[in-house]
Amino acid sequence: MGAWAWWPGLLFGAVPLLCLAAWHFTDAWHCAAFALKYRGRGSKGSRQRLPPGHMGLPFLGETLSLLWYFKLVRRPDDFIGAKKSAYGDGVGLYRTHLFGSPSIIACSPAANKFVLQSADSFGIRWPVPELVGITSVGNVEGASHARLRGFILAAINKPSSLRTIATVVQPRIMAALQTWADKGTIVAATEIKKVTFANICKMFVSMEPSPMTDKIDQWFGRLLDGLKAFPLDLPGTTSRAGRKCRRKLNAVFQEVLEARKKVHTGCDDLMSGLMQMEDEQGKKLSDNEVVDNIVSLVIAGYESTTTAIIWATYHLAKSPVVLAKLREENVEMNKSKSGSTLASLMITYDDIPKMKYTTKVVEETIRMANISTMVFRVANMDVEYHGYTIPKGWPVLVWLRSLHTDPNYYQDPLTFNPDRWEEPAKPGTYQVFGGGSRICPGNMLARMQITIILHHLSIGYEWELLNPDVEINYLPHPRPADGTSMAFRRLST
Ligand code: HEM
Structure with a gap:
């Protein structure tokens, strides 16, 4: 042989x-x-x-x-x-x-x-x-975490802040939809990312689109890549590039903050909110904390909101009955508005509780999007749970996704069915925003932004997926592989 x-x-x-x-x-x-x-x-x-x-x-x-x-x-x-x-x-x-x-x-x-x-x-x-932000809410623990969360919840999660944000983000969303229709064919992921980022710049630091915001967007892209990459700090690695971009972003926002300290701008945005707030002891956030948290909030809110909106357009294109019901509710809401000014065409934060079906579409979109497959923790000590030991120092991967796709908790879980939200989810089975003391502080903001875009999409536009059977990528976040290419036009009356 x-x-x-x-x-x-x-x-x-x-x-x-x-x-x-x-x-x-x-x-x-x-x-x-x-x-x-x-x-x-x-x-x-x-x-x-x-x-x-x-x-x-x-x-x-x-x-x-x-x-x-x-x-x-x-x-x-x-x-x-x-x-x-x-x-x-x-x-x-x-x-x-x-x-x-x-x-x-x-x-x-x-x-x-x-x-x-x-x-x-x-x-x-x-x-x-360093990539997450040393003094950011996502990184600090204990009393510092509770204090920072208090500031952030007040800035982005309470009704008065959301009321203002609704008026800030809406004109740009309405204008963006018109440009999509003018183009006729769009890659939704690209367009949604653009309008989401423009709105983030506006609501966080009152920046209008410019070559500078384009650069900032690129740096955020590299920073997000760095977060997902192997943490090797060597020349040429994605992790090293991410760290470099984080430093650039911190420097840019530090400059904005310094400028505001010199000249009072009267900006009603997240940065001003964070600069002015005081805790119970009358202590403000340090400049470094303000900047670090602005960058971290963009990291947390940018890709997640973009992905959720992409999935909303995808599922609605595939579910004409749902879209028809959504349209009916939103056309009614729109009829209740009078006047011809831009403001009179917008929905307000206080309209949202009346939009019952739209709220179900939002929840179902977020359930199925499974934007965070898992969240990470580490055992600070040996922990006993029902006779098993989680050894000290071991990472714990809290698999959120598996709850939302389990037929024991959601009937026919892979079907987009907003009507399932006529009943609340079984206790503990809806963890799209995590849980406990770190539950997503941007959850109401995310829901509101999706509701706003659904309103304007459904009353004015129609769209079809160009590749309805396209494969889905699941890493790093679930998304249609073609970026959700679609034909997009004004609704024919
Ligand atoms: C649909 C959109 C979103 C989803 C699915 C989502 C999901 C999550 C999840 C799963 C966590 C981890 C919670 C944990 O560790 O227990 C989280 C944390 C966080 N999210 Fe969101 N998020 C979204 C939008 C946003 C937005 C719009 C913002 C703000 C602009 C935001 C800010 C944050 C922050 C700051 C944290 C860290 C909280 C902490 O450690 O205390 N998120 N989010």
Whole structure:
């Protein structure tokens, strides 16, 4: 037999066998290391156990499996589904090895709630805190976090702020829709991103579109890429480019802030709000905190809002009955407005509670969009949960997505059906905005922006997807692969 004849044998026999052995060995090794470390530490002599699951291959862990389900077969829910089939539903915790570290996945309403609401036991540890913003609300913990959240909630989540924001963002949305119709064919992702960013610049720092805001947009793009990249700080890496852009953004907004301190501009925007607010002790935010949090709020609100609006246009194009009902409600709302000024054509924050069907469309869009597949925490101490141990220092991946696509909680979960919101979701099964002390402070702002665009879209325009069967990308966020290309025109009367 020639030497070449060994190769197929090796390839189809020895290599898979070696991989299988490595796969078994890795899990056994991790479990043995855990058992050794925790020997005799269980309460009342009980043995401590890791949650069920598997640590995957050496170094890679379950990364290949994740990529298989999310990128190759495009069935992301089967990643958790496969765990449930292999190890049972249990208490909603699984051990795994992902993103370079042994980790715990939480994926049941109760387990997620437990992790998200136990802020003392589970903290935040970002791979590159500088990218998130060292003094930003997403990075600080404890009393500093509570204080900062208070400022941010007051600036973007209370009715008086939302009332102002509704009037600030609407003219630009109305103008943008007209330009889409003039173009006739658009890539919705590109156009929605543009108008969302222009509105962010306006409501956060009163900046009008200019070559400078184009640059800022590019820097945010690179910063967001850096956040999703492997955190390697070497020349040429995406992470290094992201850090550079974060510094540039902080410098630009620092300049805006300095200018405002010299000349009172009278701007009624987020930056002014954050500069003026005082906590209960009469203490204001430092300049650095204002700037860091402005940048971080853009990071948190830009891509998420854009993605939600993309999905709204996508689902409505595919659901003519829903669009007809949405149109009916919004045309009625529009008829209730009188006058011919721009302001008289706008909806107000106080109109939104009356828009019952539109509110259901918004909730269903956000449920199905699953913008954050998971959120990250890290165990600050050994944590016991229903007889399992989450070891100190291990990351916990709180899998939000799996709740929203589980047929036990949502009938026919992959169907876009706003009517399901006639009943509220089962307790704990709707975690699109996270939960506990870090629940998204921009949730009302996001809902309001989607409602506003739905209003103007439905009363004035119609659109068709050019590729209705396009594949969906699930990483880093779920989106139609073609950016949602569509024919877009004014509604024929
Ligand atoms: C549909 C749109 C949005 C979705 C689905 C969304 C989702 C989330 C989720 C899942 C979290 C993590 C919560 C946790 O760790 O428990 C979060 C946090 C956050 N979001 Fe949003 N978000 C959206 C829009 C916005 C907007 C518009 C803003 C502000 C402009 C914003 C600002 C933030 C901030 C500052 C945090 C960090 C909060 C903290 O750590 O205390 N988000 N969001």
